[in-house]
Amino acid sequence: MIQVEEHPFNTGSCDECWEGRLDKLIVWEPGSTNSTKAPLNSLTGGHCLCKNTNVLIASFTKSKPVARIVSSTESLFLELNVDGAHSASSYFKHPAPLFEAKYEFVHSPLCGPAVIPASTEGELHFPHLEALGYTEPPRSIRCIWEIRVNRDRDVWLHFDKVKFTTRECQDGRLEVFLPSRPDYPFLSICGHNVSSKDMPPLTSLDLTPSTSTGYLPQPSVKIQFIGTTTPARAAFKIAWTELFHLPRNPDGTLMTSKLTENGATSSPDGSGGGDCEFLCPGESGLCIPASLVCNGIVNCPAVGGRYNESLETGDEAPDVCRARTEAEDVNWLMISLGAGGGVLLAVASLLLVCRCCCCCCCNKRPDDEEDY
Template identity: 35%
Template sequence: CENVMTCPIRPIGSGNEHCPYDWLAVYDGRDEHSPLIGKFCGLGKFPFSIIGTSQYMYVEFVTSPAGPLLNTGFHFNVGNWPGHVETAGIKHGVCDWLLSSDSLKDSSASEGIFLSIAHWYPPNTSCSYHIKGHPGEIVRLYFPSFRINRIESPILKYEGDCGESLTIYDSDHADPARIIKTFCDTFSRPMEKVDFVSTSPSLYVQFDSKTGSYSGSSLYYWAHYDFFNNTRFGDPVPNTLCDEVMYAWKHPGGRLRSPLNSLIFKRTGGSDVRCQYKFVTDRRLYARAIIEVNSVSFKELPYNSNACTRCHEERVDKLVIWEERDKFQNNLACFCDNIPRAVRVISSADQMNLEMIVQGQHAITSYFKNPNPLFEATYEFAHGPLCGPITLGPSPDGELVFPYKKALAMVAGPMAPPEHHYRREKCIWELKVASQRDLWLNLEKARFAERSCESAKIEVYLAGRLEPRFVVCPENISLARDLPILTTAELGATGADQEPLPVLIQYTGDGQPGKNIFRLVWTELFHLPRNPDGSLSASLLQDGGCDFRCPGDTQVCIPRHLLCNGVANCPNVTHTSTLAQLTRHIEWNLEQLGLLHEANEYRQLVLHDESPEICLRRDLSELPYAKLALITLGLCAMFALLIAILRRMCQGAPKQSGLQHLQEDY
């Protein structure tokens, strides 16, 4: 229709059905073989700009054979539009991307970037961004800039909601069950600088448009993504930020450090960051956990008034080791400053906890994307059933026997798991010593299957010492029977009435029952004080604790009940003392034992606590003669009564026989 009076003015239209005569065709490329953006015709101003996908666009004008009467042709402007930011990834098809951790690393950038579609795209377009990390990594996505507008230049009109949408999936594909967030053009609000974090190595972002667009998406966004190492050392605790559990049967030992995922310092909303590591044994008999803290590296804050003086009470960054005892938290160690050397902490039960606490007000600025560990440690589980009870003493004497006899059936019986027969055992005992007592250890019996210290080793540690006080192994077994006395000062006693910290005795070796056997005996010794003139201070010799002075120049003594008990309780110092030193206390000892009249006979003998000369005489002198006399009289009375009963029975038997014969005659 070309009649100016009767024909209506045709509005701007597109497509073959609307443009049968004259049209203007726009192609996205160099020639007519490129993708067709649209055919346009009609009268008026085209309401949209058209943005191509490259630096080329091809425009074709076609007229009908009749030619127009009223139409005057067309006019358009050409300009430049900023192109895309280079994306570190692999493009598949028109707009599907694989953004991998390797590609980001190759680009030497710390964060990857991708933008919303800023050019034309047809209706029912779907573009995807698969952000893929390595195993053990998680993905973070955030939008520094995000605007949501109404669809301004649609190719196809759409009256419903969500004509265009952007969906984030916690998955490696568009899984409807794993949607984190969906943004729509009609009802969503943009979320700038909010972290969207995956729970797996993949995050999937998909843009969908039902309408298409001539000039770009109505969802304008600038997206950043990066990867964080979320490797765990134990089993993650559900619904926690960074808590882990180390089960002995799954993680028998290994290294430990602050979370590799520094994103946790950004996700607490200003509250303190707390990461708790729980060490749980398999509830074997007497089992325990060992943590060795190798380094602590919290940052010093210039405006922080809290100093690391009272670690448990101060609000500072710290590392706390504790265990639950009787439903109360028993603090074992606390670190809020760098440590010069490794510190080992041993549990007294089957569970122990290590907790890292970082103050929330500076967690992001100090530790977010900080590659250095805040702490490093190692852990292991030790003290199996063969080790027996953990705590020994305090008692005047006692013995430590390996293997523990009551546990042999558990680990060596027909129902025992196979690994027990080949397991390398580590035992750690705590030997408590009474206040104001020296300690003497004596390896009374030992049998090792091999002659190497690698196969078996007994180490004795004093409180606060990193190195063992002495080591016993098959190579020096002959020296183990002359171990030195551990004095009260060495044991670390702080007061006259306070017990020193326990002595740690550690055995490391083959755990196969019967392969290594030893019996370690201990004795608490009373150390004799001396007056300024060198004589013994008799004022402290009380309470029956010093009844026998050990031979030699050791100045120690033992109570009476430890004499002749079958165990050598006095140290063997015969090879380091003179004869005069060994015999100096004979008269005093004999007087205490009531054997002073034998002094001349024993004057040249070395009498120790198990000497036959003492034990035989002492046994005879201490026999309970009164009790023996009463027992003898009782036995004699019972014997006489038994004889009387037998005689009575024998006298009654002939009378009964004569009466029987008389009855037969009648």
């Protein structure tokens, strides 16, 4: 992670940061751009910091703008570009620095993978068990995970088995950040409010930042854990499920006619396709694939996102799983009957063929043979 405290540059605006001979700082990850050369635009995911830094990646302390950029790879590059025509008069005759930057190493091996690819469901565990055998627990730790989500999907996070070392937030806290509001946590959990961890589903709009550039990053949600007192004693599990929205009729009712046996529904933009094989309870129109129903994990949030209610009314409800088990038993019975009938038919056909062969051999007379 790098934190840049900018000195106000002489020229340049945020909209023109990538263009022209403007004074600017460019920050990028070679692991993401596959090049050690500075990117020419934001389409590659680089950040351009100029006189009026984009407020989406900056927060302000007193009068100085501060940009905090967290890398998802092992290296982060920073390049300063100054227009030589006015550099001497604007900067180098003044003692004040052009900018100040601080960097910090975060996300130790105890945190596990930093970027988690998009998937229908998943789990995040802390501490990372594989690292406990070769990593000495530090005195403090900071983990930042980026959970990526498929486009046009909502996501529901559920916090389970959360344990902190103390009740104080300064000793350990979990925070959820959304791209639509990156400077303030959407949810913060400490030892004193660990029981209040139910949260509603996050919409696809929450997971996508508002940007005026042509670069559209992968929808995601970031989770941060900070521990300062024996962090290895803290432990938690975070499970998530991607959700699909069933389209609605013009009057606002759910378009249940689009719910088919194979889950082929129309998306809200009319492009078609979807994963609405199981409609979650309530009027939200949230759907999940049939493979997630009765798999031992709650994937359907109830109204308000309360976990306990989901156990009784959602995809893990006893009535739903009982009906699903009975349907599977009937399917296996039909498969068994069909397989048994096929075997009997094959045996009967084989016996008929053998009988015909025997009859042909018995009816052949010796005098029918020709003498040579």
